[in-house]
Amino acid sequence: MSTMLILGATSDIAHATAKTFVLAGWDVWLAGRNQEVLDSRARDLQVRSGRPVHTCLYDALASPWEQQRFWESLPGCPDSVLCAVGMLGDQEAARHDMDLAETILRSNFTGLVPILSLAADAFEKRGSGTIIGISSVAGDRGRASNYVYGSAKAGLTAFLSGLRNRLAKKGVHVLTVKPGFVATAMTAGMELPQRLVAQPEAVAKAIYAAVVAKKNVIYTAGIWRWIMLCIKMLPECLFKKTNI
Amino acid sequence: MHLMDWGNYPVVDTTLLRPRTIDAATEVVTRAEHLIARGLGRCYGDTALNASLVVSAEKLDEMLDFDPSTGLLVAQAGVSLAEILDAFAPRGWFLPVTPGTKFVTLGGAIASDVHGKNHHLAETIGRHIAWCDVLTAEQGVLRCSPTEHPELFHATCGGMGLTGVILRAAIRLVRVPSVWIRQQGYKARNLEEIMDAFDTYAQAPFTVAWIDCLKRGPAMGRSFLMAGDWADPDSLPGKQRGRPFAVPAVRERNVPIPFPSVVLNPLSVRAFNALYYAKAPRGTSESIVSYNAFFYPLDAVHNWNRIYGKRGFTQYQFAIPREAAKEGLPQILDRIAASGQGSFLAVLKLFGKQTTFPGNISFPMEGYTLALDFPITRALFPVLDELDAMVLDYGGRLYLTKDARMSAATVRRGYGKALDAFLEVKSRYDPHNKFRSLQSQRLGLGGAAFLLHNDHAVAAL
Numbered sequence: 266m267s268t269m270l271i272l273g274a275t276s277d278i279a280h281a282t283a284k285t286f287v288l289a290g291w292d293v294w295l296a297g298r299n300q301e302v303l304d305s306r307a308r309d310l311q312v313r314s315g316r317p318v319h320t321c322l323y324d325a326l327a328s329p330w331e332q333q334r335f336w337e338s339l340p341g342c343p344d345s346v347l348c349a350v351g352m353l354g355d356q357e358a359a360r361h362d363m364d365l366a367e368t369i370l371r372s373n374f375t376g377l378v379p380i381l382s383l384a385a386d387a388f389e390k391r392g393s394g395t396i397i398g399i400s401s402v403a404g405d406r407g408r409a410s411n412y413v414y415g416s417a418k419a420g421l422t423a424f425l426s427g428l429r430n431r432l433a434k435k436g437v438h439v440l441t442v443k444p445g446f447v448a449t450a451m452t453a454g455m456e457l458p459q460r461l462v463a464q465p466e467a468v469a470k471a472i473y474a475a476v477v478a479k480k481n482v483i484y485t486a487g488i489w490r491w492i493m494l495c496i497k498m499l500p501e502c503l504f505k506k507t508n509i
Numbered sequence: 510m511h512l513m514d515w516g517n518y519p520v521v522d523t524t525l526l527r528p529r530t531i532d533a534a535t536e537v538v539t540r541a542e543h544l545i546a547r548g549l550g551r552c553y554g555d556t557a558l559n560a561s562l563v564v565s566a567e568k569l570d571e572m573l574d575f576d577p578s579t580g581l582l583v584a585q586a587g588v589s590l591a592e593i594l595d596a597f598a599p600r601g602w603f604l605p606v607t608p609g610t611k612f613v614t615l616g617g618a619i620a621s622d623v624h625g626k627n628h629h630l631a632e633t634i635g636r637h638i639a640w641c642d643v644l645t646a647e648q649g650v651l652r653c654s655p656t657e658h659p660e661l662f663h664a665t666c667g668g669m670g671l672t673g674v675i676l677r678a679a680i681r682l683v684r685v686p687s688v689w690i691r692q693q694g695y696k697a698r699n700l701e702e703i704m705d706a707f708d709t710y711a712q713a714p715f716t717v718a719w720i721d722c723l724k725r726g727p728a729m730g731r732s733f734l735m736a737g738d739w740a741d742p743d744s745l746p747g748k749q750r751g752r753p754f755a756v757p758a759v760r761e762r763n764v765p766i767p768f769p770s771v772v773l774n775p776l777s778v779r780a781f782n783a784l785y786y787a788k789a790p791r792g793t794s795e796s797i798v799s800y801n802a803f804f805y806p807l808d809a810v811h812n813w814n815r816i817y818g819k820r821g822f823t824q825y826q827f828a829i830p831r832e833a834a835k836e837g838l839p840q841i842l843d844r845i846a847a848s849g850q851g852s853f854l855a856v857l858k859l860f861g862k863q864t865t866f867p868g869n870i871s872f873p874m875e876g877y878t879l880a881l882d883f884p885i886t887r888a889l890f891p892v893l894d895e896l897d898a899m900v901l902d903y904g905g906r907l908y909l910t911k912d913a914r915m916s917a918a919t920v921r922r923g924y925g926k927a928l929d930a931f932l933e934v935k936s937r938y939d940p941h942n943k944f945r946s947l948q949s950q951r952l953g954l955g956g957a958a959f960l961l962h963n964d965h966a967v968a969a970l
Binding site for chain 1: 527529571572574575577582584592595596599600
């Protein structure tokens with residue numbers, strides 16, 4: 266039986282992914298900040314799978330030292346780590362509120378470096394494992410509407426790319442997931458083009474298939490690969506004048 | 510936003526909220542002046558539409574408890590039947606009753622008191638609900654069951670969400686020997702043969718027939734009956750015998766855009782029906798199929814409702830008493846065939862006895878039920894009004910979950926005293942008619958009746 270540690274397990278994408286993996290026979294350990302929500306998520310997964318689900322408190326804003334303690338307190342070394350921690354934040358406010366900007370950067374990137382590094386070392390030593398990071402299409406190119414979040418996700422994407430390059434020869438699989446718009450708590454209340462909005466369950470299915478097929482980078486809705494390709498191809502002299 | 514249900518008719522401009530917790534749902538409902546609850550929007554017409562506020566239970570989708578010694582599953586109302594099957598079929602459990610799609614929520618299934626191919630043995634889903642928690646207009650959340658607030662329970666099962674919002678429910682799952690169905694097919698050349706066949710197969714746990722509603726004359730009512738039972742693991746072919754609960758993957762397809770309305774016309778539908786009938790093996794036949802193929806053939810085609818184009822369609826489903834069916838069904842079928850408007854998705858089934866309870870307006874009655882789709886056209890509504898009159902004359906009634914256009918008089922005559930008892934319970938728990946839908950307003954189900962005549966619907970085309 267394979268085990269997966271899910272960081273940020275109370276998020277909608279994380280929970281949908283947890284459902285998919287428990288139904289495929291995996292055991293999951295749920296890690297997040299809110300014990301009450303973790304408990305209800307765990308109860309849901311237990312009912313669905315008929316197997317116990319472990320929960321533990323984890324905060325990506327905690328110090329590297331605390332994150333190391335968290336890693337050592339786990340019931341064992343998991344076969345896989347899914348990192349679904351993230352925070353969109355208010356871009357307008359983050360222009361001037363540097364505490365907020367820093368929190369966005371830490372929640373989406375720098376705060377995740379300690380735990381991903383610990384997992385990478387452990388998996389490298391063991392010679393097996395899968396690291397799955399939920400990044401974003403927002404990291405493909407910085408835009409006025411979300412560049413603090415976007416730059417943090419760009420950092421995460423580059424970090425995962427580097428891990429993949431380092432660990433490919435050591436039997437460790439690193440998967441970067443780039444969802445587009447997904448109907449989650451993060452996007453609730455936003456006006457989004459409905460045709461481009463995916464359900465968390467569809468993202469979960471895509472992640473499962475990518476883990477099985479050992480894919481490197483996936484856009485969970487295929488259309489986003491082409492949308493972002495267009496956005497990335499646009500010359501900077503034109504791009505800077507757009508409003509997208 | 511523009512919101513519609515499965516038939517894409519009617520369309521309403523409204524606000525749709527998807528509360529993520531029971532507390533948030535309670536707050537939304539408490540503050541609203543009036544609203545209707547919605548699940549996955551698989552009712553066909555305006556049952557789950559309200560012009561000011563629709564509260565979706567989609568995000569209330571947590572499973573809460575399961576007792577493997579009894580099969581009792583407790584879940585929030587937004588859990589879909591598909592999710593229940595994904596989790597429990599591989600462990601040897603199945604739904605006690607399932608409609609023809611698994612993409613409905615538990616709450617929606619209760620509010621429609623859905624029936625399935627086993628109605629003659631298992632009745633409706635409400636008979637397998639141990640209890641449900643209903644958020645009422647003035648008394649907060651009430652847990653109701655056949656013994657606790659029984660009239661609220663029976664009015665809520667089949668009550669189209671008009672008694673309150675179902676938040677949680679406990680459903681008794683049933684043990685199955687495998688995830689495979691042993692299916693017997695029987696090709697009937699006319700209506701008489703298919704009616705006899707339903708009696709012949711009365712002991713089969715699951716029965717349903719596809720019927721060609723465009724055929725007139727001696728072959729009127731030609732059909733293909735499918736009878737099924739759970740396959741014993743020992744009877745399965747080698748590969749499946751060892752893993753009787755391994756659910757085979759469903760090959761899914763999608764209808765990406767609405768079809769232009771010319772695609773479905775009397776000629777193409779006639780051709781489809783002729784092909785389908787010709788393809789069915791003559792006499793009796795037997796096969797082993799997965800539960801998805803047997804119960805949910807249309808679920809494999811996502812957005813199949815788009816084949817009816819942007820104008821949408823309505824599903825006409827009626828039931829008439831068994832004793833009236835010999836005379837009534839041929840008359841009604843002939844009228845449908847003469848109209849030339851029926852579609853290829855016509856389903857005939859013999860209902861068994863349906864226990865009645867005070868306050869309950871569940872659709873089934875002992876007798877035959879026929880369901881067929883009609884693309885919305887200008888000429889359609891007068892035809893359906895005529896069919897209504899025939900159905901009522903034979904003592905029958907229409908299914909509210911499928912309806913988008915019947916009149917208040919039709920629902921009153923069809924449901925009779927049961928409807929009065931239901932409205933009495935509704936007025937007790939919802940005195941100010943907080944829970945209302947476009948349908949309940951059209952049909953005068955609670956509060957001051959906003960009687961819209963059918964002409965309005967036609968004029969809107």
